[in-house]
Amino acid sequence: EQNRKWVHADDIRERFSQAMSTMYQQEVPQYGVLLSLVAEVNQQILESDPLLATRLNQAGDLARLSVERHGAIRVGTAEELSTLRQLFAIMGMHPVGYYDLSQAGVPVHSTAFRPTTPAALKRNPFRLFTSLLRLDLIEDDTLRQRAADILSARDIFTPRCRELIKLHQLQGGLDAAQVEEFVTQSLETFRWHQQTTVDSETYQALHQQHRLIADVVCFPGCHINHLTPRTLDIDRVQALMPQYGITPKAIIEGPPRRTVPVLLRQTSFKALDEPVRFSDDHPGTHTARFGEIEQRGVALTHKGRELYDRLLAAAGSGKENQQHQDHLSSVFTEFPDDDVTLRQQQLAWYEYALTEKGKSRGIAVGEDVEVLIAEGYLVANPLVYEDFLPVSAAGIFQSNLGDNQASSQGRASREEFEAALGAVVQDEIALYAAHEYASKQSCGLV
Ligand code: OOG
Ligand code: NI
Numbered sequence: 001e002q003n004r005k006w007v008h009a010d011d012i013r014e015r016f017s018q019a020m021s022t023m024y025q026q027e028v029p030q031y032g033v034l035l036s037l038v039a040e041v042n043q044q045i046l047e048s049d050p051l052l053a054t055r056l057n058q059a060g061d062l063a064r065l066s067v068e069r070h071g072a073i074r075v076g077t078a079e080e081l082s083t084l085r086q087l088f089a090i091m092g093m094h095p096v097g098y099y100d101l102s103q104a105g106v107p108v109h110s111t112a113f114r115p116t117t118p119a120a121l122k123r124n125p126f127r128l129f130t131s132l133l134r135l136d137l138i139e140d141d142t143l144r145q146r147a148a149d150i151l152s153a154r155d156i157f158t159p160r161c162r163e164l165i166k167l168h169q170l171q172g173g174l175d176a177a178q179v180e181e182f183v184t185q186s187l188e189t190f191r192w193h194q195q196t197t198v199d200s201e202t203y204q205a206l207h208q209q210h211r212l213i214a215d216v217v218c219f220p221g222c223h224i225n226h227l228t229p230r231t232l233d234i235d236r237v238q239a240l241m242p243q244y245g246i247t248p249k250a251i252i253e254g255p256p257r258r259t260v261p262v263l264l265r266q267t268s269f270k271a272l273d274e275p276v277r278f279s280d281d282h283p284g285t286h287t288a289r290f291g292e293i294e295q296r297g298v299a300l301t302h303k304g305r306e307l308y309d310r311l312l313a314a315a316g317s318g319k320e321n322q323q324h325q326d327h328l329s330s331v332f333t334e335f336p337d338d339d340v341t342l343r344q345q346q347l348a349w350y351e352y353a354l355t356e357k358g359k360s361r362g363i364a365v366g367e368d369v370e371v372l373i374a375e376g377y378l379v380a381n382p383l384v385y386e387d388f389l390p391v392s393a394a395g396i397f398q399s400n401l402g403d404n405q406a407s408s409q410g411r412a413s414r415e416e417f418e419a420a421l422g423a424v425v426q427d428e429i430a431l432y433a434a435h436e437y438a439s440k441q442s443c444g445l446v
Helices: 009-027 029-048 050-058 078-090 118-123 141-153 157-169 176-190 198-207 213-219 234-244 302-314 323-332 337-344 356-361 369-374 390-400 415-423 428-442
Strands: 069-075 093-101 108-114 127-133 226-229 264-269 273-277 283-286 292-297 350-354 378-382
Touching: 009 029, 009 069, 009 078, 009 118, 009 176, 009 226, 009 350, 029 050, 029 226, 029 234, 029 292, 050 378, 069 078, 069 213, 078 093, 078 127, 078 415, 093 415, 093 428, 108 415, 127 176, 127 213, 127 415, 141 213, 157 176, 198 213, 213 283, 226 234, 226 337, 234 264, 234 292, 302 323, 337 369, 337 378, 350 428, 369 378
Parallel strands: 069 127, 226 292
Antiparallel strands: 069 226, 093 108, 108 127, 264 292, 273 283, 350 378
16 A cells, blocks of 8 residues: 555646547537647747746746636535535635625626645646535425426536545555546536436426526536636637637726736637436427636735736726726726736735856845846746635626626625535635745745
């Protein structure tokens, strides 16, 4: 037993995310088109901006770009959510952040399962935005009970998948053969099924309450509903999408284009109308799966995030993209747009490293960071924002629900979410702060 070789969690995550990407490419061919478009644009940007290429490479952020994806799934019960937590832990993905989407009329609350250490993030930052349906927001008692009954009768995990999770917990790891089986088995949970578990009448009743409720309750698994590649220039990808036969949603969500990109900008294309077959053998259609791209920028401190939230709220939302982006840009002139000011005003997080020159000189605790950077002893690379934005997430949800379907607004209930999860979610800002601090420590700055 001692010399059995456990596969590293980072390798399991890499394998799993590749397998998921392959599966989704087969299920949704337009996703494959999106991947090649993004890869092409990223290549062009890196060729036309060698400085950016060098900086990304030095920061160790270039390699992850071509494998970087996030996906999203939705589950119906506490048991499903807590089993997912145990499954993702095997791949080094842990719950970070709490997102309350009920404020935006979407009856779910969510977290992101993602790697949390700098090394794991550089290797493969695969993340899954995971939402738990809030049955308590279904007003009709009978329908709520019906949904709960349907959910409690299903098992979204294969028996072997459950065994392998247990085995991992007992052994403290999985060997190569077990990992292979684990990847195959766990993928089944996220596969699309045309066959619903309910008859057409039940589907319609749940659908009428909220499309998302039907999506979560009526299928045997929690199908992955999108996988998102990361682009270095979302405006260019958005502009090119129609040439590739893809119609993007009107507005790019998030902050405007910046010299120093901040947080997260996203756009998506509309969900597909897909054929389904109900348990009473009636045919129908269901819209759940869509495409999305994103551009990630620097992670913000509490102070930076407050400024962002205030400016975004002040800007409001537009209907036409160019007009909206121009308006956003003018509102965001108040947000500093150079690394020095972002650091000096403590608006964003950075990873510090000594240059060769800095290593031979040595650094004393308390020296002026900006002077050291200006004199070439130290470099500071922006920390990538690894999380999500609830306002954008709500916008993405809404654009895929077609017409605005309102649902009763619920209170945020992080405690209930964590009880269902069986763990507390980590605070994303604390993770960025710890990452920055550790990098300063390794340079001798603190
Ligand atoms: C999740 C939507 C949120 C994002 O990128 O903000 C999301 C969903 O539709 O299940 O993926
Ligand atoms: Ni997404």
